[in-house]
Amino acid sequence: MLELHFAVPMAGAIICALNTRLDPKMLSTQLCHSEAKILFVDHEFLQRAEEAITLLNNTQIKPPFLVIISEHGSFSPSTLAHKSEYETLVEEIGETNFSIVRPVDECDPISLNYTSGTTLRPKGVVFSHRGAYLNSIACVFTHGMRDMATYLWTVPMFHCNGWCFSWGTAIVGGTNVFIRRCEPKAIFDNIVTHKVTHMGGAPTVLNMIANSLATDQKKVPHTVEIMTGGAPPPPTILSKIEELGFHVCHCYGLTETYGPATWCLRKPEWDLLPVDEQVKLNARQGVKHFGMGEVDVKDLITMESVKCDGKSIGEIMFKGNTVMGGYFKDSRATQEAFSGGWFRSGDLGIKHPDGYIEVKDRLKDIIISGGENISSIEVETVIYSHPGVLEVAVVARPDDYWGQTPCAFVKLKEGVQVDAQEIIQYCRDHMSHYMAPRTVIFEDLPRNSTGKVQKFVLRKKAETLGSLT
Known part of the structure; x- marks a missing residue:
């Protein structure tokens, strides 16, 4: 998957990383909507992919050519006719002196990412080359990654192209460490074995680590930087995770903002406060990273900015190059999302006197x-x-x-x-x-x-x- 994040755009194509946890029906829906021409599938998910492709026979969409990524380079059995094995395909038709097909315009699409919809019609979010480039640099900077960092993957690459770290780790010449199962023992073992310096994870991953069995835990050899995003992590989880040797960088964003769009930049003076107060401050969504144009909290009707009083509630909105180009084949949803000239996140928030934003709830969850x-x-x-x-x-x-x-x-x-x-x-x-x-x-x-x-x-x-x- 990491190879393909470079190879596909360099061949002038658009990469669409599909969620490996989806059932065949949803996968088929996304293959149909994206009109994918080639489907690369790991051997572990071959049966599910075959079922999804079979379902396409009931549509007008031509099934994609199947490329199987086998475990040891040997060909995996498949019932489908149009197929090949990844390493064999690369060896037979790959060109050593291939010239990169560069985008005609930097705003041309580089990837298509599907939101985690709750129906059979999730939205396809279009990322541009420019947006991916800017967000990759911004995320690497935000995460404090320096030369030769070692990054442990617990963020799936079907989440906003791995929050753009699929491209970002290459910027710093980083080492990528992969695990097939996101489990506490595997996380601790790999941190110790490979001297992991950075990793990412949703609050559920932090919760998993914080409440892991003592037998699964290992003393980490150094502080591990961990970036989290998604639902605001509870202060109790942030406190526990830091006791285990992790330093949390709290970010906020959506698929429509290429993943992380704001971060809770930790101020030196916070270190003088009681630990409980520090944790509460670190749980806020913070300020925009330098790749994002503008972030604000606005009144849903008047579009006026709310006061920085830590009380007035509005909707968190975005503008800039690291905001999606739109929803693929869905102009109506795109227009609604950008109503008022800003991208509307659907999240309600407040602004504190220091300008830091804090998510209070989803608009529909209040x-x-x-x-x-x-x-x-x-x-x-x-x-x-x-x-x-x-x-x-x-x-x-x-x-x-x-x-x-x-x-x-x-x-x-x-x-x-x-x-x-x-x-x-x-x-x-x-x-x-x-x-x-x-x-x-x-x-x-x-x-x-x-x-x-x-x-x-x-x-x-x-x-x-x-x-x-």
């Missing part, structure tokens, strides 16, 4: 109870701090009197026994009473193919519960 806006993220942060909680997601439950009340879905750590009332009381002891959940349900959290919690599933469950009052 809970309105008795006329008060409740941030599901703030409630989740408090519940996460309970020593018995492993994972939590909070959504709105309909209420005839209050309109909505917070409903928490909680997964406990193994062997822990806690009842709903204890969680509710813990929240009331640590936050305003009106924000505390009135319903707590213990179960595993549903996740989509990219590991994000499917809150729409939880919202449906909460709706079926009906009103408390």
Whole structure:
């Protein structure tokens, strides 16, 4: 995959890294939408790829030529006719003196990345050569990578081309370390064996490391820089991960912004503050990196910038070269996303007096109870701090009197026994009473193919519960 991130654009083509966790039906939908001509597939996912290609027979789309990446260069069995083995193909038709096919315009597309949609119609986000170049440099700088860095891959390359580190590690002559399974033991083993200096990971990866078994952990030989993005990591997880020898760089962005777009630049004066306060400050989404043109928090209707008072809520919006060119074959969704001349993230946030932004919630996840806006993220942060909680997601439950009340879905750590009332009381002891959940349900959290919690599933469950009052 790393080779192909260079080879495909250098051949004048567009790379579209597909999510390996998708089922054949969704893969088929994306192959049809992208009109891919060649499909490179690792031997581990061959059967799924074959099923996806077979489904294309019911469409007008010509199935892509299949190139199988086998484990040891030997040909893997396949039921499809138009196929080849990767190393054999390179050896037979590869040209040593091949001239790079450069883009006619630097704004020409370099890649197509699908959002982690919850339906069979996820959006295809178009990246340009210019945007990828700028974001790669910015992310390497933001991550503090220097010459000869060693990068451990726990971020899949189908996530915004690996947050652009697929190209970025080459800028600093870095060494790439890959693991087939993102598991704590493999992470610690590879850090020690290969002297890993940098890695990335969603908050779920940080949670996994922070709550890993002592037998899986190893003392890291030096501080490992770890970049995280996605849902805001709970302060308790940030604190635990740093105790294990990691230094967290907290970033924020979307597929539409090539991955990381802002970072919580750590100020020296924060080191003088109590640890709890430092962790809270480090959990903010921060300021734009130098590759992004503009970032602001604006009123959804008037498009006026909100005050830097840490209270006024608006939508986080972006402008610049590292914002997508648009959604492939979807002009209507593109126009909606850029309504008002800015890219609308769909995330609600505030601006602090120092200019740092902080995500408060997804626009669709805000809970309105008795006329008060409740941030599901703030409630989740408090519940996460309970020593018995492993994972939590909070959504709105309909209420005839209050309109909505917070409903928490909680997964406990193994062997822990806690009842709903204890969680509710813990929240009331640590936050305003009106924000505390009135319903707590213990179960595993549903996740989509990219590991994000499917809150729409939880919202449906909460709706079926009906009103408390």
